[in-house]
Amino acid sequence: MILKDKTVIITGGSEGVGAAAARLFADAGANLMLVARNKKNLDVIAAELRLKTRVKIFPMDVTDAEAGVDVFKKTAFEFGSVDILVNNAGYHKRGNVEDVSASELGRMIDVNLKAPIILSRIALPYLRKAGGGAIINVGSLAGRAAIPGSVCYAASKAGLRSFTYGLGVEVADSKIKLAVVSPGPIDTGFIMADIDATSDLTFSQPISTADEVAQAILDLCSNNLREQSMPRISGLLTMLLYIFPWLGTAVRPMLERKGAAVKAKIKAERRRREAEQK
Numbered sequence: 001m002i003l004k005d006k007t008v009i010i011t012g013g014s015e016g017v018g019a020a021a022a023r024l025f026a027d028a029g030a031n032l033m034l035v036a037r038n039k040k041n042l043d044v045i046a047a048e049l050r051l052k053t054r055v056k057i058f059p060m061d062v063t064d065a066e067a068g069v070d071v072f073k074k075t076a077f078e079f080g081s082v083d084i085l086v087n088n089a090g091y092h093k094r095g096n097v098e099d100v101s102a103s104e105l106g107r108m109i110d111v112n113l114k115a116p117i118i119l120s121r122i123a124l125p126y127l128r129k130a131g132g133g134a135i136i137n138v139g140s141l142a143g144r145a146a147i148p149g150s151v152c153y154a155a156s157k158a159g160l161r162s163f164t165y166g167l168g169v170e171v172a173d174s175k176i177k178l179a180v181v182s183p184g185p186i187d188t189g190f191i192m193a194d195i196d197a198t199s200d201l202t203f204s205q206p207i208s209t210a211d212e213v214a215q216a217i218l219d220l221c222s223n224n225l226r227e228q229s230m231p232r233i234s235g236l237l238t239m240l241l242y243i244f245p246w247l248g249t250a251v252r253p254m255l256e257r258k259g260a261a262v263k264a265k266i267k268a269e270r271r272r273r274e275a276e277q278k
Contacts, residue, residue: 001133001222003030006083006133007084008032009085009123010025010033010035011087011088011089011115011119012089012090013042015188016186016190017186020211020213021086021088021214021218022055023214024211027052029053030053031055032046033055033058033078034055035060035062036059054078058074072122085120085134086136087138089111090138091111093108094150094153094194096148097152109156112157128174131175134176134177136180136217136220137164137178138181138217139157139161139180139182142154143159144161144241147199150202157182164179177220180226181216181220182228183208183213183230185207198263199259200257201256201259204255204256205234206231216228216230
């Protein structure tokens, strides 16, 4: 897909993977509607990218279905069409299920699964009117192999992955591309700001950058893949754990030891940098 002059809606577009994707889409000449709850952060990234392309912002909570309708109406009004939806906004409250409140468990499902489903439903008529387009969902390798302490998050991402594949079948008669990027740990505040609460198992896998995940999002708009797992070695591992659940029990202690060592190294490096800045 040629992205120049296409219109892209990105949820969670103010920071992390969403902001990285916005920069790449802007470099490709796409129009941008950036969605997030924090207007201040949206203003910052929008001011940066308006030097390259047309950018509008829409502060909203993605769980607000009525606001979801409005953002598509505004996008179509401002730019004339909607061509791509990137469902990137995510929420994670770490902890064992019995230690996390019911409202927090529900919010993970609402943000990570319910919102992308509803926004995709709203997007479809706009994409059909545009003659095709893409819906790219940001999933997680956790959706392929659940991690203790993140099982509700993993369930929401597993559901998002299933929804992506299923909706792809439903719209197979159109030129609408459905795809999901499933990354492992990413070097953003999503896990790094909560590193102590993040499981050692998570850090046993290679860590991707926000730019690498953003590039995968752009690539999925045009290639023939339905899913991009990253890194590839982690995608293979989670596939094996999904097919052979007993394997997870066997290798978990080894992976946890490896992850604990990586986490300790990251924290030590962080302390070193902080000491140098004093």
